[in-house]
Amino acid sequence: MKQELGGDLISYRRVSPLRAWAEVVLGAHTKAVRALKHAFPDLRLSGLTGVDLGDKIALLYHLRLDKAILTLRMEVEKGEGPVVVDSLTPIIPGANLHEREAYDMVGVVFKGHPNLKRLLLPDDAPEGFHPLRKEVEARRLRPVETKPKLKPVITGEEGPYLTLIIGPQHPALHEPERFVFKVDGEVVVDVDIRIGYAHRGIEEAAERRTYIHDLYLCERVCGICNVAHSLCYCLTVERVLGLEVPRRVQFLRVAAAELNRLHSHMLLLGVAAEEMGFSTLFMYIWRDREAVMDAMELLTGNRVISSFNRIGGVSRDVSPSLINKILSRLRPLRERLEHYLDVFKTDPTILARTEKVGILTRSDAIDLCATGPTLRASGVDFDVRDKDPYVAYEELSTFRPIVLKEGDSWARYVARIEECLVSLDVIEESFSCLPGGKVRVRAPRRVGPGEAVCTVEAPRGELLYYLLANGTDKPARLKIRTPTFTNLAPLAKMLQGVYLADVPVTLASIDPCFSCTDRVVVVDVGSGRSWSCYIDELPKLARRLGRS
Amino acid sequence: MVLSLNDLIAMLIFPGFFFLILMAFFLEWLDRKVVAKVQDRYGPLMAGPAGILQPIADFIKLLSKEDIVPRGANKVLLTAGPILMVALPLTALLFVPIDGQSAIVDFEGSLIAVLFILILTTQLVLLIGWASANVFAAEGSMRSALQMLSYEIPLALTAICPALMAGSLSLSEIYRAQAELGWPFLAYLPPLGAISFLVFLTCSLAELERVPFDAPEAETEIVAGWMTELTGRRLALVKLGRNLDFLLMASLMASLYLGDPITPSLPLLAPAAFILKTLACAGIMSFARGLVARFRIDQALRLFWTYIIPISVGVLVATKLALLLA
Numbered sequence: 052m053k054q055e056l057g058g059d060l061i062s063y064r065r066v067s068p069l070r071a072w073a074e075v076v077l078g079a080h081t082k083a084v085r086a087l088k089h090a091f092p093d094l095r096l097s098g099l100t101g102v103d104l105g106d107k108i109a110l111l112y113h114l115r116l117d118k119a120i121l122t123l124r125m126e127v128e129k130g131e132g133p134v135v136v137d138s139l140t141p142i143i144p145g146a147n148l149h150e151r152e153a154y155d156m157v158g159v160v161f162k163g164h165p166n167l168k169r170l171l172l173p174d175d176a177p178e179g180f181h182p183l184r185k186e187v188e189a190r191r192l193r194p195v196e197t198k199p200k201l202k203p204v205i206t207g208e209e210g211p212y213l214t215l216i217i218g219p220q221h222p223a224l225h226e227p228e229r230f231v232f233k234v235d236g237e238v239v240v241d242v243d244i245r246i247g248y249a250h251r252g253i254e255e256a257a258e259r260r261t262y263i264h265d266l267y268l269c270e271r272v273c274g275i276c277n278v279a280h281s282l283c284y285c286l287t288v289e290r291v292l293g294l295e296v297p298r299r300v301q302f303l304r305v306a307a308a309e310l311n312r313l314h315s316h317m318l319l320l321g322v323a324a325e326e327m328g329f330s331t332l333f334m335y336i337w338r339d340r341e342a343v344m345d346a347m348e349l350l351t352g353n354r355v356i357s358s359f360n361r362i363g364g365v366s367r368d369v370s371p372s373l374i375n376k377i378l379s380r381l382r383p384l385r386e387r388l389e390h391y392l393d394v395f396k397t398d399p400t401i402l403a404r405t406e407k408v409g410i411l412t413r414s415d416a417i418d419l420c421a422t423g424p425t426l427r428a429s430g431v432d433f434d435v436r437d438k439d440p441y442v443a444y445e446e447l448s449t450f451r452p453i454v455l456k457e458g459d460s461w462a463r464y465v466a467r468i469e470e471c472l473v474s475l476d477v478i479e480e481s482f483s484c485l486p487g488g489k490v491r492v493r494a495p496r497r498v499g500p501g502e503a504v505c506t507v508e509a510p511r512g513e514l515l516y517y518l519l520a521n522g523t524d525k526p527a528r529l530k531i532r533t534p535t536f537t538n539l540a541p542l543a544k545m546l547q548g549v550y551l552a553d554v555p556v557t558l559a560s561i562d563p564c565f566s567c568t569d570r571v572v573v574v575d576v577g578s579g580r581s582w583s584c585y586i587d588e589l590p591k592l593a594r595r596l597g598r599s
Numbered sequence: 600m601v602l603s604l605n606d607l608i609a610m611l612i613f614p615g616f617f618f619l620i621l622m623a624f625f626l627e628w629l630d631r632k633v634v635a636k637v638q639d640r641y642g643p644l645m646a647g648p649a650g651i652l653q654p655i656a657d658f659i660k661l662l663s664k665e666d667i668v669p670r671g672a673n674k675v676l677l678t679a680g681p682i683l684m685v686a687l688p689l690t691a692l693l694f695v696p697i698d699g700q701s702a703i704v705d706f707e708g709s710l711i712a713v714l715f716i717l718i719l720t721t722q723l724v725l726l727i728g729w730a731s732a733n734v735f736a737a738e739g740s741m742r743s744a745l746q747m748l749s750y751e752i753p754l755a756l757t758a759i760c761p762a763l764m765a766g767s768l769s770l771s772e773i774y775r776a777q778a779e780l781g782w783p784f785l786a787y788l789p790p791l792g793a794i795s796f797l798v799f800l801t802c803s804l805a806e807l808e809r810v811p812f813d814a815p816e817a818e819t820e821i822v823a824g825w826m827t828e829l830t831g832r833r834l835a836l837v838k839l840g841r842n843l844d845f846l847l848m849a850s851l852m853a854s855l856y857l858g859d860p861i862t863p864s865l866p867l868l869a870p871a872a873f874i875l876k877t878l879a880c881a882g883i884m885s886f887a888r889g890l891v892a893r894f895r896i897d898q899a900l901r902l903f904w905t906y907i908i909p910i911s912v913g914v915l916v917a918t919k920l921a922l923l924l925a
Contacts, residue, residue: 215734237897328810328893334638400811400892551738552814552895 059083069119069439070504080112080125081137088142091116093431095420096139097506098515098532099149101157103185108134108157113504113515113532118438120504122517127159138163145420145540152536156183156254171247182255215551219248225322226563234551242546244539257529262288262362262498265526269516272531274355275318278311279509280531281360286441287516288362290503292494299488300364301443305481307351307359308442308507309474313384314343315510316467316474319562320391323464326555327404332394339387346377364491374482385475392468395461405461409545409557412458421541422534423512424470425561428455428462435508446484449476460545460553460560467562496524509534511562535563614697614870616689622874623842626849627654629878630885637889654842661835669732669828676730680723681833684840687723688847691716695850696771699862699869705771710762713770713851714755717806720844721747724815727837728825739824742896743815746805749903750812753911754802760795760918761855764788770854777858785856788921795914796856798907803848803884805899807841810888814896849881 059079065071075083088094097120098113104126112123127134138161139146150161151170158181161167172182215234219227227248233241253272257265269284270277282304289296317340324332344354350369351357359365369377395401411421416429426433434452436444444450453469455462499520506515512534519528538561545557609615628643628651635642643650668674694709696702702709721743728740761784762768765776777783784792805812816824823829829837853876862872894902 324892328813329891330634330810331638331889332892334640338639398892400894403898404892404895550895550897 071119071121072124073121074124074126077125077127078137080110080123081139081142083123084112084114084139084142087114087116087121093117093417093433094143095417095422096143096146096149097420097422097513097537098504098517098530099146099153100517100528100530101153101159101183102519102528103157103183105185108159110136110153110159111517111530112139113517115513120439120506122504133160134158135160135162137161140164143420144418145537147540148536149532155181157181158184169247171250173247182252217554228563230554232546232551232554237551239546239549239551239554242543244543246539254529254531258526261524262496262526265529266360266362267358269529269531270356270358270360272533275315276311276509276511276514277356278307278359279507279514281357282308282442283505283507283509283514283516285360285362286507287503287505287518288498288520289494290505291498291501291518291520292362294363294492294494296364296492297488297490298443298486299368300490302481302485303350303365303369303490304360304442305444305447306478307347307357307365309478309481310343310347310350311357312510313471313474313478314340314347315562316471317343319510319559320464320467323556323559324401326559327401329400332391336391339384342380342384346380349373349377349380361491363494364489368490369482369485374485378479378482381475381478385472388468388471388475392465392472395465395468402461404553404556405464405560406457406459408460408553409549409560410457410459411541411545415544416458416541419540419544420537421512422537423508423510423562424453424463424466425512425538425541427453428466429458430454430456435506435513439506441505441507443481447477447480449473449480460557463560497522498524498526511535512538535561538563609703610693615693615703619689619692619697619843619846620839622877623839623846624654624658625651626846626878626881627842629881630845630888633882633885634889637886658835658839661838662832664831664834666831666833667828671732672828673730673732676726677828677833680727680730681829681836681840683723684720684727684837685843687716687720688840688843691847692843692850694770695847696774696854697850697870697873699774699871699873700866701771701775705769707772708768709770710758710768710773713847714758717754717847718747718751720840721751721806724825727829731825731828733828735821735823736825736827738821739815739827742821743808743825745896746808746812746815746899749900749908750802750805753798753903753907754806756908756911756915757795757798757802758851758855760784760791760914763915763918763922764792770851774854774858775863778860778863780858781860783857783859788918788925791914791918791921792856794910795918796852798911798914799852799855800880800883801907803852804887805903807845807848807884809884811891811894812899813893814899845881845884846877849884850877852880853877 059076059082061074061076063071063073073083084094095115096112097115100111100113102109102111106129107126108129110125110127112125114121114123125136127136136159138150140150140161141163147165148170150164151167153159154161154164154167155170155172158179172180215232217230217232219229229245229248231243231245232239253268257268260268266281266284270281272280317336321333321336321340324330324336347357348354350373351359352367353359359367395405411425411429413430415421416426416431421429421431432452432454435441436450437452451473453466453473455466500522502517502519504515504517506513508514514534515530515532517528517530517532518526521527542558542561542563545561546554549557611617631653632642632649643653646652646656668677691713693704694702694713696705724743725740728736728743731737761773764784764787765773767773767776773784780787785796786792804810808815816826821827826834826837850873853873857876857880859872862868
């Protein structure tokens with residue numbers, strides 16, 4: 052498919068029907084992506100991994116072509132001065148944030164990028180400091196004193212527009228993030244999103260821990276969608292190991308993942324109601340969500356961080372009586388969810404606040420690499436469970452992707468309620484056809500050498516893990532690309548042209564999870580001092596900050 | 600004018616300031632309990648029986664909190680605003696027949712005075728928001744002013760309907776007229792009285808900035824709106840002022856629309872009946888808070904200008920005509 056245009060192709064291998072790896076010479080990636088975009092109009096950049104190989108940096112573009120993932124690999128010599136490659140943003144506008152992250156973390160300069168600034172590290176991080184470079188040493192880092200810049204409280208007009216800053220602390224934001232809005236009266240003209248306030252350097256930390264420790268680390272990337280993270284990590288490691296897991300595990304993993312989705316979607320719907328000023332609906336949805344939390348506890352032993360997935364299986368088995376308990380706890384939920392669907396479809400105040408608000412067209416959704424319900428609510432039929440199935444999804448007849456055409460906030464909320472109903476079906480089916488067998492197989496401690504890319508459909512969209520293993524008990528590189536990260540560019544697009552009052556509703560409609568997205572810098576915003584350190588030093592730093 | 604001891608007691612204790620402030624706290628508790636019930640929660644529980652002392656506990660706690668005036672804010676206005684915020688509705692409440700017979704201060708035109716004070720309260724909101732030197736506060740007070748432009752007109756127009764029916768502009772006189780007539784104005788000239796009551800209720804929700812018209816203090820959008828920079832004592836006073844406003848609107852509703860022929864002549868039952876009516880009106884407004892989502896400011900304006908204002912004009916004209924024909 053791509054041989055025709057790639058005279059610069061070094062190697063190409065297809066490891067499975069839906070996974071392919073290609074290596075190109077430096078600079079040929081734009082040509083290759085352009086040719087691929089021509090052949091697959093729905094092509095999206097799923098992730099961009101930068102790996103420091105010592106004297107070279109490898110860039111891996113994980114491209115989603117319809118069903119398959121093609122990883123385009125390119126090596127760049129480090130040498131003196133900055134490492135420069137061409138930007139992909141003219142072809143795929145959604146590559147914007149991916150390239151900023153790669154610039155921030157491994158220090159690759161993308162030529163032709165519209166806004167190549169720090170993304171996760173603070174703006175005043177030292178020049179040439181890129182934490183995932185191997186030459187960076189933790190013990191060399193010292194706290195940096197910067198002078199706090201106090202700006203006037205009401206910022207003056209910049210050009211014809213008023214600048215309004217929301218965040219990092221604001222009641223509509225449940226996590227610290229900063230939005231700089233340019234507003235014309237009540238209408239948002241442009242928005243600049245700054246993330247990184249909760250960046251903890253998990254990718255670097257993962258390289259310093261064994262595979263077993265990393266499981267717990269990955270599970271804590273995000274508390275809400277923890278099952279998706281642990282599942283994706285286990286699948287990636289299992290794929291490098293070539294480990295066959297028992298069939299019973301596949302179905303149990305489906306049940307846990309879907310319970311997780313239910314709880315996550317219901318949490319969001321409640322938050323959405325709260326953002327609209329409809330606190331009764333918020334209370335009701337969260338009350339009903341307790342059933343899911345209880346079911347989760349019955350299945351995995353934990354309410355939130357489930358610790359259910361293990362490399363090579365799951366942590367515990369279920370008995371038929373336990374299954375009955377779980378299902379009976381979930382039984383009232385269907386009726387409640389159908390009621391909420393009805394509320395979202397008919398309540399005039401909800402319709403007034405969500406319909407035609409924050410519209411994302413199909414072509415924008417593709418260009419800006421949206422994912423998950425955000426993508427599907429814009430009319431793109433793509434669900435990882437459907438197109439690139441993992442665990443037991445292929446065998447479940449009740450699963451169907453939810454695709455809506457409207458592309459507004461309303462569609463994104465309704466898509467989630469309908470997904471909840473599908474999840475209930477899937478949970479029931481996976482329990483009813485649960486095969487016998489073991490729930491765990493032994494996995495070796497050393498992994499590799501090898502590499503793998505895995506994706507799962509997390510509640511917020513496609514979650515991607517890339518693992519480079521070198522045969523030791525620690526990963527050489529673990530890349531995590533969370534769904535919210537790639538949904539940020541579409542979010543900025545949605546926010547253009549909405550009323551200021553609609554910003555919270557639109558923001559919640561992508562179900563943002565910034566803590567997932569940020570993942571070793573602690574910024575003390577209050578005193579304006581910023582600190583750079585690695586995760587090992589955090590306890591010490593925390594003590595020091597506590598004193599000051 | 601010579602103040603007798605009785606006047607002093609009426610002014611300061613019952614049905615004067617002491618009682619009114621206690622009532623305001625009680626209404627807050629009622630409001631929180633009703634909304635909690637609607638939302639399947641408990642509401643306040645800990646302070647006093649069924650949490651009845653919670654609003655007072657909150658008030659005392661806020662009084663003891665740190666007082667912060669932001670750099671760039673106008674300190675004089677920021678101090679005067681909250682005090683006036685309490686003083687204005689307290690003054691207005693003196694014109695309302697809380698004891699079910701006659702208001703402490705009664706004169707022909709007290710209804711107009713109350714309506715005037717309501718407008719002043721909204722002006723205060725604008726002033727506090729502007730004096731705070733905060734984007735969110737400015738935005739909130741702008742929204743508040745915008746909203747005022749839409750609800751003040753129908754509020755005044757519908758408040759005139761009972762006055763027309765009673766043939767007086769004194770609140771006490773309007774309340775007494777209903778006793779003489781034998782009907783509350785809610786049920787007078789059906790359905791005009793009822794429509795006028797509903798319009799008045801809707802405008803009251805907007806006046807009080809309650810859901811669905813709480814865009815001026817929409818937490819998820821603009822933090823606390825015009826109240827963003829208020830802390831400690833200032834916030835405590837403003838919150839008390841809001842509760843007094845709530846009491847004022849509920850008691851206005853009770854005196855304009857819910858008179859009855861029996862109780863005003865009985866000295867002990869009259870205050871009890873009036874207070875019960877006030878609580879019922881407050882209960883309706885609390886219940887509404889649990890039922891709907893917030894309107895965007897432009898949607899609220901559209902609602903008022905396209906529906907409520909024409910309806911209120913219509914009701915006023917129809918009432919006048921019906922009275923002429925009767």
